[in-house]
Structure formats: C-alpha cells, structure tokens
Amino acid sequence: MGLRKEKRIFTTIAYHGFIWIFGFFMMYPVLWLIASSFKDEAEIFQKSYSLIPSSLKFDNYMQGWKGFGGISFGTFFKNSFVIVILSTIGQVASSALVAYGFARIKFVGQRVLFACMIITMLLPSQVLMIPQYILFSRLGWVNSFRPLVVPSYFGYPFFIFLMMQFMEGIPRELDEAARIDGCNQWGIFFRILLPLIRPAMITSAIFSFYWKWQDFFGPLLYLKKPNLYPVSLALKMFSDPAAVTDWGAMFAMSTLSLVPVFIIFVMCQKYIVEGISTTGLKG
Amino acid sequence: MAKKWSVLLIAMALMTSFALFGCSNADDTSSKDNASAGTGTTDTSQSSDNEKVTMRITWWGSQTRHDQTLKVLEMFQEKYPNITFEPEFTAWDGYWEKIATEAAAGSLPDVWQQDYQYIAQYANKGLLLDMQPYVDNGKLDLTNVDQNSIAGGIINDKLYGINLGNNSLCMIYDPEIFKQAGVAEPTPDLTWEDYVNTVKTIHEKTGLYGDENIPGNYFHGLNHYIRQHGPEYDLYSEDGTKLGYDNDKWFEEFFSMELDLVKTGAIPLPEIRNEIKTPEEGLVVSKKAAMVGAINSNQIVAVANAAGRPLKMTLLPKAKDQVREGQYIKPSMFFSISQDTKYPDQAVAFVDYFINDIEANKVMMAERGVPISSKVREALTPSLPDAQKQMFDYVDLVIENSSPIGPPQPAGHAEIDKLLKSLEEQICYEQITPADAAIKFREEANKILAQNAQ
Amino acid sequence: MVNIQTVKDKRKGINKSGYNNLAGYAFISPWLIGFIIFTVFPMLLALYFSFTEYDVLSTPKWIGLENYRNMFTSDDRFRTALSVTFQYVFTAIPLRLIFALFIAMLFVKNRKLVPLYRTIYYLPSIIGGSVAVAVMWRQLFGADGALNGVLSALGLLDKQISWIGNPDTSLWTLILLAVWQFGSPMLIFLAGLKQIPSSYYESASIDGANGIQQFVKITLPMLTPIILFNLVMQVISGFMAFTESYIITQGGPFDRTLFYALYLFQQGFQFYNMGYACALAWVLLLIMGVFTAIIFKTSNYWVYSESKGE
Structure with missing residues (x-):
C-alpha cells in the first residue's frame, strides 16, 4: 500500500515537473513579449532576453494606444x-x-x-x-x-x-x-x-x-x-x-x-x- | 445520376465565372484604350476648379510620416476647400501587394507614393499620368528645382513621378571608434584600398567589425563599382533588356573584396547582417561596428536618434583609377498620379503644393529626404535639427562628387536583386567562387531581363 | 474515404432518396452557393492565368503550356522550393502531430492545474502569425539571442552564429517554430479524446486492461477519424507554409528556407509573374492532391468509424 502511494506521488511529481520544464519553453517567448512591453527603448535591445523589466511602466501602452494619424x-x-x-x-x-x-x-x-x-x-x-x-x-x-x-x-x-x-x-x-x-x-x-x-x-x-x-x-x-x-x-x-x-x-x-x-x-x-x-x- | 448532377454543376460554375470574368476582361481593355488615348493630353473639360472632388491618396511609412502627411493634407484642404482627400496609409510591408492588386482591378489611388524600383514598370504599362504637360502649362511649378532632382522620374521622356526628396547612399561612422583604433577618419577621397585597410585595421585594433556591410551592399555597391569604370557602364543597360556592363572582372573584384573582408572578420557574415531589419538594430548603434556602409542618407536621422551620440557621414569609396563618380543623387520616393484619375488637375495641384509650399515642408522637415526645391531648402535650413542638417550638407557634398543617375530599374529587377543576394551569400559561405558567380549572374540576369522585355 | 465509404454503404431504412437529395442539398447549400460564387470563379481565373503571361499590370497573354514547361525544364528555384518544402513537411508535420497527441493525452484528464497547463501549452499558437513572432524568434535564435547567451555562459560557443541566418540551421529553426506551435492539432486531439465514451475505458478496466493496452485497443482506434483529419490538414498546411519564412527569413540564406508558397508569392507579387505563380499553384495542388488522395484511400484500412455500424 505504502509503496503504491509512493509510486503515485513520484508519478505526480514527474508529471508536473515535466510539464513545468517544457511549459517554460512554451511560455518564454510570450513572457518575453509581455516583459518587453514594459521596458523602455534602450532596455529592449540591451538586456534583450531578460524577463524582468527594470520598472513597471505603462508609457508604452499609453504611447501605443494613441495609434496613427x-x-x-x-x-x-x-x-x-x-x-x-x-x-x-x-x-x-x-x-x-x-x-x-x-x-x-x-x-x-x-x-x-x-x-x-x-x-x-x-x-x-x-x-x-x-x-x-x-x-x-x-x-x-x-x-x-x-x-x-x-x-x-x-x-x-x-x-x-x-x-x-x-x-x-x-x-x-x-x-x-x-x-x-x-x-x-x-x-x-x-x-x-x-x-x-x-x-x-x-x-x-x-x-x-x-x-x-x-x-x-x-x-x-x-x-x-x-x-x-x-x-x-x-x-x-x-x-x-x-x-x-x-x-x-x-x-x-x-x-x-x-x-x-x-x-x-x-x-x-x-x-x-x-x-x-x-x-x-x-x- | 451523380455524373449528370456534377456535369450540370460544373457547367453552371463555368457560366457564372465566365460571365464575371468576361466583363472584367472587357472593362480592362476598354480602360486600357482610354489610357492610351488619353496619354499626354490634359482633359480639363471634366472638372472645373469649384467642383467638389474626393480623391484617394496612398503612401507607406512610419508613424512620423503618417502624422506629418495627414497634417499637410489638412493644410492643403484648408487652402482648397473643394478638394477632399481620403488618405490610405500603411506600412511598407504589404504596400506593393496592395498596389499590384488594385492595379489588376483597375482601381489605383489617384495619388500614390512611388518607389524607384517600381516606377518604370508601372509607367511602361500606361498606368501613370505624364506630368510634363502640367509643368509646361505652369500648373506644376518646378522652376526652383534642378534637372538632376527631376531626372529620376523621367521615363521615355515623360515625367511619371515627382521626386519627394533627394537621397544618396552614404557611410555612417562613429568617430569615437576611429579614434580608439587610431585610424584617420574617412575623407571624400577615400579609395577602395583605403577602405579595406581602414576596416581591417579597426577590426584588428578594437575587435569590433570595421563595417556592418560592404559599402552600398551587394546591389548598389556593385552598381557603384561598375559605374566608376566607365561613363557607359551601369548594372542595367539603358533599355533595361540586359546587363549594362561587359566585364565580369568588376563583379569578381567587388565580391572578392567582400569575401576577403568577411574571412578576416572585418565585416560580419550575411547571417548577422540579415538580422538587422530597422536602423536601430544596426551594429553601429549597438557599438559593434565602426561604420555602416550601406544606408540611405535620409536614414541618418533614424540612426542618430537611435544611437544618441554624434555620428558622421561620408561618401562611398572611390576607385583609384576611376573614370567617373559612382555616387549619384537618387529620388527617395515619388508621388505618381494614376492615368485613370478623374481629377488630374486637382491631383497635380496637390503634388505642386507638396513640393513647393514652405509651411507644408516645415511640417515634414525633410522626412522624405532633402526637398528638391531650392527655395524650400533655404527656408528650412535655419531651423534644421542636427541630423537633418548633416543630411543636407551630405547631399550637397554628393552633388559635387556625383554623376547622373543610371536608367530606372527595369521589370525583372526584383528577381535579379534576389539572385544577386543569393549569389553574394553563397560567395560569403564559399559555396561558389566570385568568378563563377560573375558568370552565373550574367547568364541568369540576362535571361530574366530578356523574359521581362518581351 | 471514410465519408464516402459511409455513403457507399447501401443502408436499409433509407430509400426515400428524393427526400434525402432535397435535404442533403438543403444542408450543404450554404457551402455550395458560396463555392460557386466566391471560389469557383477565382479558381478558374487562376487556372486561366496559369496558361498566360500575366504581369498583373496589363491584360494576360495566352502562352499555352509555356509556364509549366519552364517550371520543369529551366527553373532551379522551383526545384529548390520543392525540396525545402518536402523537408519541412516530412520533419515538422510528424513531429508536430506526435507532440500534439502526446501532450493532449497528458492533458485530457481533468486534474488540478490541467486547465492552466492547457493554456500554457496553447500560448505559442496564439502568437504565431503576429509581427512580434519575427522579433521574438530573433531574440531566441539570433546572434545575440537567448540560446547563444546560454551557450556562451556554458562555454560552448566559439563564435557568433545566427541560428536563423546560418545556411545549415535556418530551416531547422523554422521547423522548431512549427513544432512549438502544436496548439491547434492538440486542441483537436483533446476534443477527440473527450469524445470517446468513458464507459469503454470502464469496461476495459474491469477486463483488466492496463494503460498501454487501453491506449492501443481503445484510444487509438476511436481517435482515428480525428487522426485522419489532423493528418490531412497538417500535411496541407505544411505544403502551404508561408508566414514563417515570409516574416522571419524571407527564404534566405540563399533559398535554404524557400518554402513553395513563399516562392509562389515572390513570383506573383514581387516579380509580377502572376501567370507563372498560378501555374506553380496548380502544380502544388496536384502534389497535395496526390498526398491527400493516398491518405484518404489508405484510411479505409485504418480509420475506425463508429457510424459505419458493423
């Protein structure tokens, strides 16, 4: 009984672990996009693959929302x-x-x-x-x-x-x-x-x-x-x-x-x- | 039973489609006839000056251009209250697909932004209005414009596009890196040999790339190099049916030089260059290269903005034994008017306003390149920001060191451009020797041009 | 063909064929009308263009089979495009389908967190065609991208390489992009898996079948109509792949990522050889037609149909 339970816990951990590791690769580009949307111009290309913007600014959103003409x-x-x-x-x-x-x-x-x-x-x-x-x-x-x-x-x-x-x-x-x-x-x-x-x-x-x-x-x-x-x-x-x-x-x-x-x-x-x-x- | 049904169905479908296509075809030919009959004549009877008219105008560009152009349209409409413009603005991406589709359906906009790569193709099919008659009758005022600035829009002696700004290829460099490497800054007399030494030294001393790209890039660089070797030589022949140079040695020399620079690491492999899609991604901006050797002069504004530090501009290298200048003044883009427009007078009035009106040009601040009217240039000069000032000075420098522009790019150019780029990349990865590439280019390019000339 | 097989089966109980014809056409009429109005005409026009020299800007000129002859005798890029496309279809599509089915199997049970997982794994598929994807892929596989960042931190990178731009790797990054976006077949598999009545599994469990046996005996056969669908549609979409190379590589370097649909687009809209582009399109249609026909023909042997009624 205990063995079976251990086995179940192990499969559960393996299942979730596997999904999260792969899941990170799935999410990375999307997270990158979201992070970039908060970065200012210089930061986007300098620390390009960082997922954490140095500050949470909504300037880009305000600027972008204005649209064109x-x-x-x-x-x-x-x-x-x-x-x-x-x-x-x-x-x-x-x-x-x-x-x-x-x-x-x-x-x-x-x-x-x-x-x-x-x-x-x-x-x-x-x-x-x-x-x-x-x-x-x-x-x-x-x-x-x-x-x-x-x-x-x-x-x-x-x-x-x-x-x-x-x-x-x-x-x-x-x-x-x-x-x-x-x-x-x-x-x-x-x-x-x-x-x-x-x-x-x-x-x-x-x-x-x-x-x-x-x-x-x-x-x-x-x-x-x-x-x-x-x-x-x-x-x-x-x-x-x-x-x-x-x-x-x-x-x-x-x-x-x-x-x-x-x-x-x-x-x-x-x-x-x-x-x-x-x-x-x-x- | 099933067969009978399907036969019936197919017959029905055929009928519908031929009914539709039949009329589309008929319309196409009739509009063509009108077009050829109307060429060169100005039909003023149709539209009087007070008539309310609505016209379509299309351009591609950036946010800045959209905002500025819309403002200018507004100012124009205040002046001409009877003319309303329906602006259609898009990005460069997709612009030509949209124009081609509209051309196919016979619904091109009245006024539209035109590019040097395409103008001959559209003009030769009778889709563009010849504006020369309007210049002659004074409705389109080019008195303050020198011939060099108009030349690019002339095809078979007819004026199919009005240049919206003068441009020329340039090399933009970072003087700071030159200083670090202990290399003298380029002068207008820089030769190809000097250039090669300069970029190699910079690379050895600093570990950076000497240049982001070969000067002028594969296409314009080769063209530049060929032009330097004789007044009659150009990449394309005058009539656009074959290549315009006869000595494959120049091709070989030019790309051997590039291969040498790539192998020494003085300029990056194509895979690095191809990643650069917009000025701010450039290697000069990110301080990875000392120079960007293949860029249009109006882009200095974008590059300087992105770099946020002083950059300088210089001419492309000269050949030691050059017969003529390779450098030339190029129209950045045009306004063309469609042959089918119902309101040619009003369309011309707008183009005239766009290039001559000082207030309008103050709004645009030479965003499309150096204005062609000397009066406008004079009026703008005092208030120019640094980067624009540099651009004006550079274009003046080019005028002193240039020869007239070659023939417009013929039908088939897009395909040849792809071919040349592919060969250049194969050379850089040593899949083909420059000598073999020269022969292959001649063969295939001539085939493409001949096919398109039919 | 499954459906056609079904149709062929003379079913007892249905002999009111007049009523059925009427009802059948009534049900398919939306498509039929749309087909005649919006599709047949453009298709026939495209067929007509394929026999002409048509530069978009002037009226087409009839040249008979010239376009087709050129394609097979003197067009190297046509051959390149075909081989690139075949490479892509035969690697990206099987990988994508296997991956999609595998992940769908993992996500079919309604455990805790599973809805979240499904969303995460679907995410890549919703940024597919956006402008951002080109920039993003460069951020990952470009010279200064994340992959190189990791490799150089591990000391595995001896020189700057752009995985997207390098002739040896560029096609593989596009294949990876395609596999990464396995969301749509995954979703279809999920829906298909959920359609399998749970009672089947219950009775199998009672009979003592283990997970693998259940998968082979129940899941796979019950899923075959959906597998057929995904296979057909993915093969078609593989042959028609366009956006990735259009926005990321433009077919370069030297045509190493020249997808067939991109070549066709270049011919039509960039080189203004619309007649030739149409001929290319019809040849592609024939190639895909052969593949689809093969898949449908063999489907009689491997697709299980609940509605066949044994």
Whole structure:
C-alpha cells in the first residue's frame, strides 16, 4: 500500500515537473513579449532576453494606444471585434449545417462535391487574392467589412471537415432512434447531433476567432480607410524599415492584441474537454 | 445520376465565372484604350476648379510620416476647400501587394507614393499620368528645382513621378571608434584600398567589425563599382533588356573584396547582417561596428536618434583609377498620379503644393529626404535639427562628387536583386567562387531581363 | 474515404432518396452557393492565368503550356522550393502531430492545474502569425539571442552564429517554430479524446486492461477519424507554409528556407509573374492532391468509424 502511494506521488511529481520544464519553453517567448512591453527603448535591445523589466511602466501602452494619424487603437480593436465576431458566428453555424449534410445524409453528387470541397483547400490562397479582389471590387464591397465577413456565412471547409469527423464518432443508431421518434433531418441535426459535436464547434470557434483576428492580407486589400483597419493591420504600421520603430509601443499593442484571443481560449477550453463523455453516451 | 448532377454543376460554375470574368476582361481593355488615348493630353473639360472632388491618396511609412502627411493634407484642404482627400496609409510591408492588386482591378489611388524600383514598370504599362504637360502649362511649378532632382522620374521622356526628396547612399561612422583604433577618419577621397585597410585595421585594433556591410551592399555597391569604370557602364543597360556592363572582372573584384573582408572578420557574415531589419538594430548603434556602409542618407536621422551620440557621414569609396563618380543623387520616393484619375488637375495641384509650399515642408522637415526645391531648402535650413542638417550638407557634398543617375530599374529587377543576394551569400559561405558567380549572374540576369522585355 | 465509404454503404431504412437529395442539398447549400460564387470563379481565373503571361499590370497573354514547361525544364528555384518544402513537411508535420497527441493525452484528464497547463501549452499558437513572432524568434535564435547567451555562459560557443541566418540551421529553426506551435492539432486531439465514451475505458478496466493496452485497443482506434483529419490538414498546411519564412527569413540564406508558397508569392507579387505563380499553384495542388488522395484511400484500412455500424 505504502509503496503504491509512493509510486503515485513520484508519478505526480514527474508529471508536473515535466510539464513545468517544457511549459517554460512554451511560455518564454510570450513572457518575453509581455516583459518587453514594459521596458523602455534602450532596455529592449540591451538586456534583450531578460524577463524582468527594470520598472513597471505603462508609457508604452499609453504611447501605443494613441495609434496613427489620430486613430487610436480603440478604433482598431472595435473593427477587429466586429469582423471577427460576425465571421466566427457565420463560420461555425454554416459549417455545422454543411457538415451534417455531408456526413449524415446520402444524396446524389455527394462524393464529387466532397472532393470539390477538399480541392478548394489545396489551392494556395496567394493566387486567389487577385481574382477575389476583382470579384469583390465589382460587387462594390471594397472599403467595407463585407468581403471579410460575408464569405464566412457560406461554410469553411476546414471546419466542415472537422465537424464531419466528429460526427463519424457518433453512432448512427441515435439518428435511427430519433427518426423512429418522428424527427426529420432538421430535428436530428438540431436536437441530436448539434449538442454532441459541441466540442468540435467550440474548437472551430477558437480557431475561427484566432485566424480572423490575425488575418493580415484580407484587411490589407479590402479595407483602405485607416479608420476601418483591424488590429492585425495596425500592428504592422509600427515598423518601417527606414525609420525608427517604436518597439515598446509595438510590443505593448501586440501584447494587448493577444488578450482577446487568450480570453476566448480560456473561456472555451473547458467546454471542449467537458465534451460528451459526461453525457454517458453508449455506442 | 451523380455524373449528370456534377456535369450540370460544373457547367453552371463555368457560366457564372465566365460571365464575371468576361466583363472584367472587357472593362480592362476598354480602360486600357482610354489610357492610351488619353496619354499626354490634359482633359480639363471634366472638372472645373469649384467642383467638389474626393480623391484617394496612398503612401507607406512610419508613424512620423503618417502624422506629418495627414497634417499637410489638412493644410492643403484648408487652402482648397473643394478638394477632399481620403488618405490610405500603411506600412511598407504589404504596400506593393496592395498596389499590384488594385492595379489588376483597375482601381489605383489617384495619388500614390512611388518607389524607384517600381516606377518604370508601372509607367511602361500606361498606368501613370505624364506630368510634363502640367509643368509646361505652369500648373506644376518646378522652376526652383534642378534637372538632376527631376531626372529620376523621367521615363521615355515623360515625367511619371515627382521626386519627394533627394537621397544618396552614404557611410555612417562613429568617430569615437576611429579614434580608439587610431585610424584617420574617412575623407571624400577615400579609395577602395583605403577602405579595406581602414576596416581591417579597426577590426584588428578594437575587435569590433570595421563595417556592418560592404559599402552600398551587394546591389548598389556593385552598381557603384561598375559605374566608376566607365561613363557607359551601369548594372542595367539603358533599355533595361540586359546587363549594362561587359566585364565580369568588376563583379569578381567587388565580391572578392567582400569575401576577403568577411574571412578576416572585418565585416560580419550575411547571417548577422540579415538580422538587422530597422536602423536601430544596426551594429553601429549597438557599438559593434565602426561604420555602416550601406544606408540611405535620409536614414541618418533614424540612426542618430537611435544611437544618441554624434555620428558622421561620408561618401562611398572611390576607385583609384576611376573614370567617373559612382555616387549619384537618387529620388527617395515619388508621388505618381494614376492615368485613370478623374481629377488630374486637382491631383497635380496637390503634388505642386507638396513640393513647393514652405509651411507644408516645415511640417515634414525633410522626412522624405532633402526637398528638391531650392527655395524650400533655404527656408528650412535655419531651423534644421542636427541630423537633418548633416543630411543636407551630405547631399550637397554628393552633388559635387556625383554623376547622373543610371536608367530606372527595369521589370525583372526584383528577381535579379534576389539572385544577386543569393549569389553574394553563397560567395560569403564559399559555396561558389566570385568568378563563377560573375558568370552565373550574367547568364541568369540576362535571361530574366530578356523574359521581362518581351 | 471514410465519408464516402459511409455513403457507399447501401443502408436499409433509407430509400426515400428524393427526400434525402432535397435535404442533403438543403444542408450543404450554404457551402455550395458560396463555392460557386466566391471560389469557383477565382479558381478558374487562376487556372486561366496559369496558361498566360500575366504581369498583373496589363491584360494576360495566352502562352499555352509555356509556364509549366519552364517550371520543369529551366527553373532551379522551383526545384529548390520543392525540396525545402518536402523537408519541412516530412520533419515538422510528424513531429508536430506526435507532440500534439502526446501532450493532449497528458492533458485530457481533468486534474488540478490541467486547465492552466492547457493554456500554457496553447500560448505559442496564439502568437504565431503576429509581427512580434519575427522579433521574438530573433531574440531566441539570433546572434545575440537567448540560446547563444546560454551557450556562451556554458562555454560552448566559439563564435557568433545566427541560428536563423546560418545556411545549415535556418530551416531547422523554422521547423522548431512549427513544432512549438502544436496548439491547434492538440486542441483537436483533446476534443477527440473527450469524445470517446468513458464507459469503454470502464469496461476495459474491469477486463483488466492496463494503460498501454487501453491506449492501443481503445484510444487509438476511436481517435482515428480525428487522426485522419489532423493528418490531412497538417500535411496541407505544411505544403502551404508561408508566414514563417515570409516574416522571419524571407527564404534566405540563399533559398535554404524557400518554402513553395513563399516562392509562389515572390513570383506573383514581387516579380509580377502572376501567370507563372498560378501555374506553380496548380502544380502544388496536384502534389497535395496526390498526398491527400493516398491518405484518404489508405484510411479505409485504418480509420475506425463508429457510424459505419458493423
């Protein structure tokens, strides 16, 4: 008994020790970024890898928040939130619908269409930038959030495929049972599958939020007025190869820009791991 | 059944896309026709002076530039209340991708900041407005501007860009380190041999790098070296369809010198230099090198700011037996006006204001390089801060020690620049000899230029 | 293909095919409409450009297969880019997946502190594309970086080396960066692990299976749909890797980190050879198509599907 207990304590220590050692390497760059955001200009490059700023000054934050040309980071953050929240809702909701269609209903042309969807993921986005720009400028959507938001409501292959794979793990007997209870396809989707793929949807939401949040080329092309710029685009404006960069301000705003992504992750992760194992589902 | 569906679907998709592409294509060609028909003529009937107009203006730059330029736009709009500008400002990163995409969709801004690397390419495709007619009719006042400052914007005898500031390559050095090493500070007559001795001595005496980089860097340094060997030589030929020098010996000499300096440790390996992305990361700033030999003169402001101690500027080395000066005055950047603009008169009025108005230039304080108008220069001189004063003096020094600028960088330049950088790095790591690199460069660069000239 | 296999299975109970067609298309209609409007046109346009000489600034000129011919006959950088990309895909992706699965296994149980750990290990993935990552990586692996600081303190560094800029090590720092950012496959694995009904483990425990046996007999097979997903998506993202080399090395030194997507971008947006860039893109599509098809084809033999209904 004692031996077993000792062994357990040992594994626990090994487990946590291992995680903390690796965890330090995981965290170091992020901590470095945060530390740098409090350092003054000279300190950033002189004692570059130190994680402890000599003083805790918020000057960089004040300076950075002012933004560019009279447009503060308040505006950039607001724009980011509008774009990202609208897109995330659209991507997750539409992808769940489509995933159900592909995973659970047998219809004509399914194979071909599924293959088409996979193929669309294989073409590098760089060559689609110009054709898409031509399309959206012809629709008159340039200088609005529409080119960045509207396509999100038409499903996103990565998430569709992800949710399909999660639906694979759910026994079809459930569908059959629901059908016998008088559910139609919509009912099966909405009442049975949707709650069960919640972890996949939350995962998708985290990714969607993050990808849209840090997207650079989309806003660069479609949003021309600086008061429409999101944070990702604004952050690039700190640095110019020919002029002095306000590194402190850049690090401060970079740090700040990670906060929403971080919060979303912290809020959502518990839903991912709550998962369906708590529902006591049996195959 | 499945087949029928998919065939139907693909047909539908094809139809939609060709409908869209068809019209985009048609539009493109028609705008091209307009462009060629309108070249050189000034259409004043469209816009009277009192009409309210809104124009787009784009530039890249730093925070300082954004703030200053916005202020100038405000001042301009006070003077011309009927003109409203929609400013679009970004970082250098991504600027050209954005411009290229807009060009593809036929929606370039009315006025936009232009670079010497790209101007010929955009001008040759008929995307830029020729401003010469406006100079001739007096709407664009260049009376206080010398020809050298205008030359960079002239392509095939047409004026496609107005220089926003004079620049030239320079070497910035830390006199303190020279003193420590007991080496005389460089004079304008410094030769390549002197240079090599200087940086080697500094390295031996102090253990620091003599120079951060080879003077002028791989591209402009080589160009500088070639130019010194004959009035007809330049890296690119006049028409931009082939290389503009015939003797591979110069290439070999230049990069052998670099290899020698790298091997002795007098200048760092490319891996160290490549880490320097902005002026304040430079090795002179961090006191690891005595000199930075490849930098534009307007950057003295940034470097001096970052270093926080007195630095000096000097000319790139001369060749002992040089036939002409390698140094030249270069436009730091331009304003170009799109061929498709609806309001060429108003756009020109703005460019005119931007280069000639004294109050506006006092706001900008030569941030884009030394102003091209002598009147503006005179007005700014008394109030210049030290670093800017140094820059003005340096550009004056260059004017005395320079020859006219070479032909603009042709289509294909970006690719050749990459090629040369790659070869330079291979030389430094001794993956290829300078002699072999010279031959390879000639072959591949000529191929790229020929392809782009088609 | 799992899903297609499912579809192929003639299931009893479903013969109202008319209703199913209608319902199927209704469910996938968002994607289908978006596909036709936003994707098919740009893709076909890109296909058309690949047969032209298109410099972005003027109308494309039809040159047939010239771009493709040049690529395979006279473009050394194309070959370099391919080999760099293959090196990257075959090292970074397996490492990243194994690491992601391993860490996910550690974090699946809701012990104390685990939510914190999950967050810490996910952190690297949320700074991935930001401007700060370039500076940060230089702070770690540059000539004056933290790694050299440690090495010189230990007396192991005889000369200044920039791990990012050195031709022998630069690709490896990018691979390390990719492995370090294993957060997204980890998250997907976590969600997948949690989906495995705990009753399976309970009955296995009763049967006396130990941890390793449970992993091999239950976890792995139940996780195969998710492994398939991660494998396919990571291989695709590996082939399309762009941001790291774009913001950190720009492909240097002498093309040692020239990722395929970066080369394509250079051709399209820096050299203004958009036609050629499009041709490169379609060749990449074919290469990835082959890989994805192989993965899907073999998946019949190793992916377990709960919904196949044995």
